[in-house]
Amino acid sequence: MSALNYDDIGDVVPTVTGERTAAADASLDVRIAKIDRRQFLKLTGLVGGGLMLSFAGPKAMANGGVLQPNGYIRIDAGGILLYAKNPEIGQGVKTSLPMIVAEELDAAWDDVQVVQSPIDQAAYGAQFAGGSMSIPMNWTTLRRAGATARAMLVSAAAKRWGVEPTTLTTRDSHVVHAPSGRKLAYTELASDAAAMPVPAAGALKLKDRDQFRLLGERITGVDNDALVRGEPLFGIDQSVPGMKYAVYQKCPAIGGKVKSANVDEIKAMPGVTDAFVLEGNGNAMELLPGVAIVADSTWAALQAKRALVVDWDETDASKDSWTEAKAQAQKLAQQSGPVAADQGDVDAAFETAANRVGGFYTYHFVSHAQLEPQNCTASFKDGSLELWAPTQTPGQGIGSAAKVVGISPAKVTLHQARCGGGFGRRLYNDFTCEAAAIAKRAGVPVKLQWTREDDMAYDLYRAGGFHQMEGSVDDEGRITGWRDHFITFSNDGRRPVSGGNMARGVFPAGLLENLRIEQTPLSWKNRCAAWRAPGSNVFGFVVQSFLHELAVAAGRDHLEMLLDVFGEPRQLGPRGMHTGRAAGVVRLAAEKAGWGRELPDGRGMGLAFYFSHAGHIAEVAEVSVDADKKVRVHNVTVAADVGPIINLSGAENQMQGSVVDGLSTMGLSVTFEDGRVQQSNFDSYPMLRLPQTPGVDVHFVASDYPPTGLGEPALPPLAPAVCNAIFAASGHRIRTLPITEEGFSLS
Amino acid sequence: MDVNVNGQRRSLGDVDPQTPLLWVLRDELGLVGAKFGCGISQCGACTVLVDGQAVKSCSYPVSAAGDAEVTTIEGLAGENGELSALQQAWVDLDVAQCGYCQAGQIMAAEALLRTNPSPGDDDIDQAMESNLCRCGTYIRIREAVKTAAAKTAAE
Numbered sequence: 001m002s003a004l005n006y007d008d009i010g011d012v013v014p015t016v017t018g019e020r021t022a023a024a025d026a027s028l029d030v031r032i033a034k035i036d037r038r039q040f041l042k043l044t045g046l047v048g049g050g051l052m053l054s055f056a057g058p059k060a061m062a063n064g065g066v067l068q069p070n071g072y073i074r075i076d077a078g079g080i081l082l083y084a085k086n087p088e089i090g091q092g093v094k095t096s097l098p099m100i101v102a103e104e105l106d107a108a109w110d111d112v113q114v115v116q117s118p119i120d121q122a123a124y125g126a127q128f129a130g131g132s133m134s135i136p137m138n139w140t141t142l143r144r145a146g147a148t149a150r151a152m153l154v155s156a157a158a159k160r161w162g163v164e165p166t167t168l169t170t171r172d173s174h175v176v177h178a179p180s181g182r183k184l185a186y187t188e189l190a191s192d193a194a195a196m197p198v199p200a201a202g203a204l205k206l207k208d209r210d211q212f213r214l215l216g217e218r219i220t221g222v223d224n225d226a227l228v229r230g231e232p233l234f235g236i237d238q239s240v241p242g243m244k245y246a247v248y249q250k251c252p253a254i255g256g257k258v259k260s261a262n263v264d265e266i267k268a269m270p271g272v273t274d275a276f277v278l279e280g281n282g283n284a285m286e287l288l289p290g291v292a293i294v295a296d297s298t299w300a301a302l303q304a305k306r307a308l309v310v311d312w313d314e315t316d317a318s319k320d321s322w323t324e325a326k327a328q329a330q331k332l333a334q335q336s337g338p339v340a341a342d343q344g345d346v347d348a349a350f351e352t353a354a355n356r357v358g359g360f361y362t363y364h365f366v367s368h369a370q371l372e373p374q375n376c377t378a379s380f381k382d383g384s385l386e387l388w389a390p391t392q393t394p395g396q397g398i399g400s401a402a403k404v405v406g407i408s409p410a411k412v413t414l415h416q417a418r419c420g421g422g423f424g425r426r427l428y429n430d431f432t433c434e435a436a437a438i439a440k441r442a443g444v445p446v447k448l449q450w451t452r453e454d455d456m457a458y459d460l461y462r463a464g465g466f467h468q469m470e471g472s473v474d475d476e477g478r479i480t481g482w483r484d485h486f487i488t489f490s491n492d493g494r495r496p497v498s499g500g501n502m503a504r505g506v507f508p509a510g511l512l513e514n515l516r517i518e519q520t521p522l523s524w525k526n527r528c529a530a531w532r533a534p535g536s537n538v539f540g541f542v543v544q545s546f547l548h549e550l551a552v553a554a555g556r557d558h559l560e561m562l563l564d565v566f567g568e569p570r571q572l573g574p575r576g577m578h579t580g581r582a583a584g585v586v587r588l589a590a591e592k593a594g595w596g597r598e599l600p601d602g603r604g605m606g607l608a609f610y611f612s613h614a615g616h617i618a619e620v621a622e623v624s625v626d627a628d629k630k631v632r633v634h635n636v637t638v639a640a641d642v643g644p645i646i647n648l649s650g651a652e653n654q655m656q657g658s659v660v661d662g663l664s665t666m667g668l669s670v671t672f673e674d675g676r677v678q679q680s681n682f683d684s685y686p687m688l689r690l691p692q693t694p695g696v697d698v699h700f701v702a703s704d705y706p707p708t709g710l711g712e713p714a715l716p717p718l719a720p721a722v723c724n725a726i727f728a729a730s731g732h733r734i735r736t737l738p739i740t741e742e743g744f745s746l747s
Numbered sequence: 748m749d750v751n752v753n754g755q756r757r758s759l760g761d762v763d764p765q766t767p768l769l770w771v772l773r774d775e776l777g778l779v780g781a782k783f784g785c786g787i788s789q790c791g792a793c794t795v796l797v798d799g800q801a802v803k804s805c806s807y808p809v810s811a812a813g814d815a816e817v818t819t820i821e822g823l824a825g826e827n828g829e830l831s832a833l834q835q836a837w838v839d840l841d842v843a844q845c846g847y848c849q850a851g852q853i854m855a856a857e858a859l860l861r862t863n864p865s866p867g868d869d870d871i872d873q874a875m876e877s878n879l880c881r882c883g884t885y886i887r888i889r890e891a892v893k894t895a896a897a898k899t900a901a902e
Contacts, residue, residue, distance in 0.1 A: 090844035220839065220841040224841065227837075227843050228820070228830065228850075229834070232779045236782065237779040297770060371784050371848055419845060421881050449783075452787075653844055654844075656884070656887070660880075661881075681787055682784075683789050687879055689877075689879065690876055691876055
């Protein structure tokens with residue numbers, strides 16, 4: 001069973017952030033376009049009053065009338081400010097993380113203002129958005145942060161009133177002395193509280209779950225007002241004085257170098273101020289070779305890019321071919337591969353089986369297709385670099401950009417900008433490195449803008465894969481053997497790509513007596529990396545579809561068979577699934593969807609379960625399939641056990657979005673020939689649209705386990721639930737994604 | 748060249764008349780609510796209104812606007828900053844995830860409600876089909892359009 005999948009993002013979790021001091025205004029200026037930052041601070045000082053101007057940076061300890069016991073809270077007479085530490089890429093952490101602080105602080109949510117924090121490892125530890133880790137990694141820290149400030153406010157009130165702290169309570173940003181009816185606002189107490197000793201973590205009393213007032217409520221996102229007004233929140237919205245607009249053309253086949261380019265002609269074009277060749281730094285995750293164009297406007301830069309003619313040296317460039325990879329995999333599937341995991345005796349089980357089933361599963365590469373194309377604003381001046389970047393890993397962004405321009409990470413300031421989607425693509429900072437290199441060479445601040453075509457051509461793709469599946473059941477319909485020869489891809493010729501490794505054990509490993517995983521990697525030059533729920537997003541499809549194949553072969557109800565596979569309620573390893581929680585969500589989803597009820601011809605229900613990112617999720621899809629193999633998904637019922645819910649609105653939104661993303665991806669494919677990506681824009685990568693969207697009913701199990709993240713785990717069960725429903729409706733077993741490869745389409 | 752945006756006549760100097768309206772709004776006028784997503788009218792992130800009609804500003808030359816009135820997301824709120832019914836519904840229903848497409852979604856919905864104040868599901872499907880949401884917030888988008896329509900009808 002996969003654990004938290006931390007390994008899949010482990011290579012990108014920030015390790016270098018340098019000796020950074022608090023960049024006091026880091027979060028404010030990402031909202032400003034076309035206004036100088038210092039001028040803005042002056043302006044807000046004039047019009048905004050004390051709160052914004054008194055922004056002192058989270059490292060400053062409590063002093064001068066400001067209660068700031070840690071990097072997450074700042075209270076003074078002007079108000080309560082909470083810092084959101086991690087990048088916001090759409091999972092709502094800029095709202096949910098501060099909610100945890102506010103709960104233990106006992107601050108009224110309406111009294112709170114939230115800002116993005118600076119990048120500061122000393123104050124915040126790792127700051128990144130990935131692996132659905134924001135909530136589980138920060139839950140305890142944020143609760144303690146809130147409780148610390150609350151305790152100091154209580155101490156201050158006790159001292160002022162000359163009463164015992166134990167006689168005081170807190171509620172809605174006030175300390176209350178019930179016996180005398182007195183109460184004081186946190187803002188009135190902040191100055192006194194700042195002088196109180198900071199309590200030790202062990203002395204803090206955290207709330208019991210039934211004392212939560214804010215957590216579990218529906219809270220609208222803290223940026224929603226600015227979003228619906230079109231204010232500059234995103235990376236692409238940034239602007240700095242004197243800024244030029246840059247584009248960067250790389251070789252259409254990864255690994256190609258620039259032989260020559262018509263740089264002089266490009267420089268003579270209207271609006272173009274500079275054009276030059278960059279050699280690259282030899283690291284495909286940082287700076288690939290290419291031609292940079294710098295111009296007075298985005299449009300001038302884009303026009304020049306169209307006129308650019310480059311002669312590429314493709315000696316070392318990718319020759320990747322999907323057609324060839326598929327043919328190779330089909331051949332390999334007939335053979336055994338290197339054993340990656342083995343338990344019991346699969347071959348013996350197959351020999352004595354009452355019934356054997358086999359099938360060859362295929363899934364294509366897909367693209368992240370985050371809606372905001374990659375971009376980054378960079379300013380290189382006097383040996384220092386300043387970046388405005390929509391990245392999921394700002395710490396790593398600082399480290400790699402510093403390397404590319406040859407300065408110390410301490411000389412880099414990175415301002416976190418809201419990200420127009422991430423899905424794993426922005427874990428990698430190639431676009432940040434490019435912007436830094438271009439800004440240094442051009443000698444002016446630049447905003448680097450990728451086109452959609454750049455994004456499709458230079459993505460770090462979710463790898464495709466192939467699985468030769470074999471399974472057996474005994475005469476009572478129990479699964480006796482399971483074999484999976486997984487043909488995966490490798491970028492370095494040794495390790496499988498991110499999300500392409502089953503060796504660590506994937507469901508139903510640990511639950512079956514006889515199971516063998518064989519794993520053969522194919523060499524692949526185009527870069528592959530984490531894509532929402534790495535590994536799980538494809539293994540879920542194969543494993544949960546094949547389980548259904550075995551249930552059908554055994555003549556058993558899928559629900560009943562799944563529960564039988566889970567067996568007795570137990571925890572499978574410290575970070576593994578809990579079979580009781582798994583059974584709980586499967587039963588709940590089935591019950592809410594009306595599993596087993598009579599359906600008209602051409603209509604069917606499918607079930608799937610998956611455990612990933614510490615979340616237990618079951619989904620039931622109800623679909624119709626017509627004679628033209630058009631699939632209409634009517635409804636999807638989701639049951640999830642992820643511990644207590646932080647923000648009910650955000651949590652539900654993630655579940656709905658994961659279902660839509662999962663369904664959308666069932667129709668998508670990226671293919672390669674001669675090293676080149678065959679799709680170029682949304683016309684050849686047709687994502688799901690509003691009319692095809694099913695209803696999604698979401699149910700959360702109220703469990704007392706620590707809360708875990710929701711950015712990813714609801715995606716993996718969707719494709720198998722729908723494919724199992726297609727089988728129920730039509731009798732056709734889908735073994736290929738996208739389903740268009742088998743003649744089906746979504747309607 | 749000049750263009751009428753959100754009730755104001757804005758001077759553009761010697762901008763190339765073929766420049767897509769999107770880049771004029773973003774680079775020249777500092778109105779960054781309309782977003783760049785695909786550049787080929789496929790995603791709708793750049794949707795603005797020209798004389799009340801939804802257009803994909805990434806593929807709409809600024810010269811085509813002529814004397815028409817361009818409305819962007821920045822022009823929807825009232826004089827004192829009060830949100831329109833659609834904007835308020837988007838906030839109340841917490842529609843956004845990453846939020847990148849939402850200005851375009853709201854503008855497409857604005858164009859719909861201007862011609863059809865109480866749209867049914869099919870009307871919403873048709874009007875909103877050309878706007879992609881990569882995060883998959885379609886369920887809430889549909890609800891928000893209905894909520895705004897109902898609120899406007901009640902007033």
